[in-house]
C-alpha cells in the first residue's frame with residue numbers, strides 16, 4: 001500500500017503490484033488476476049473465480065486505477081461511469097482551484113475535531129505496526145483536518161472513492177470494499193456515510209477489512225441540509241452514529257461542529273429556498289461565518305442535540321453494544337468542541 005496523495009508519480013507499477021496482493025473481487029471476494037502491471041484498457045483485471053460474472057466480464061482500469069465496483073449492485077451505472085471516464089458524477093474541485101471552494105473554507109471553518117483525532121489516529125495505528133496501513137474511504141478530496149495522515153512518512157495510505165482522483169489509488173463502492181479481511185490498521189471515513197444508501201453495510205465492510213483492534217475515525221453530518229443532491233440520503237445523531245458503530249469499542253464520540261455551525265447552514269438553505277440562488281445563499285452564509293464561533297460557547301449536551309456534524313472514534317471489537325445500552329449512552333455523551 002501507498003502514500004498516494006502526491007499524485008501520479010506515486011502510482012507506479014510497483015506500488016500497484018503491492019496493493020494488488022490485498023485486492024479482491026467486490027462481488028465474490030475471490031482473488032483477482034491481471035496482466036502485470038495493470039494498464040488502462042478494456043477490463044484487464046479479472047476475477048479468478050470461474051463462477052463469478054467478473055471472471056469473464058473483468059474490471060476496467062481508469063487513470064491507472066482499478067475500478068473494482070460491482071455495477072450490478074451499485075447506484076452507479078457502468079456504461080455511464082465509463083463514459084465520464086471515472087470522473088465524479090458531482091462536479092468536484094479537489095484542488096480548491098475555484099473561488100467558491102476557497103470561500104467555503106472560511107464559511108465552514110477548519111474541522112478541529114478531525115485535526116485532533118488525526119494525531120491520535122496516527123499515534124494509535126503506529127502502535128499497531130511499524131508500517132501501518134490506512135484505508136481512506138471517500139478520499140477523493142482530502143478531508144479538513146486529515147492532512148497529517150498524508151504527510152506522515154511511516155503510514156501506507158490507500159485512498160479510495162467512487163471516482164478517480166489524484167488522492168485515490170483504487171475506485172470502489174464502499175458497500176463492497178474490494179479488499180481482503182483484516183487488511184488495515186486504521187480506516188478514516190469523513191463526510192461519507194450520509195452519501196451511501198446503506199450505512200450499516202458500509203460500516204460492516206469497515207469492520208471486516210480492519211485488523212483486530214484496528215482503529216476507525218468517522219465523522220458524519222447531523223443538522224445539515226441536503227448537499228450533493230441526489231447522492232445524499234441519511235443523517236445521524238450522536239447516539240445513532242454510535243449505534244451504527246456498535247461493533248466497535250468506544251474511545252471517543254460527540255460533536256464535530258455545533259449549534260452555531262448548524263445555524264449558518266440553516267440560514268444559507270433558508271435563503272436558497274427563498275431566492276433559488278445558491279450564490280446569494282453562500283454570500284449570506286459567508287457574511288454570517290462568525291455565528292460558528294458560538295459553537296465554543298454552547299453547553300455540551302444541548303450542543304450535541306443541535307450539532308452540525310458528529311464523530312465516532314473507536315476500535316474493531318468482537319463484542320457489540322446491546323440495545324438497552326444505547327439509551328444509557330445518551331447521558332454519557334460529551335462534546336469535545
Ligand SMILES: [Zn+2]
Nearest residue numbers: 025028047052
Ligand atoms: Zn468474483
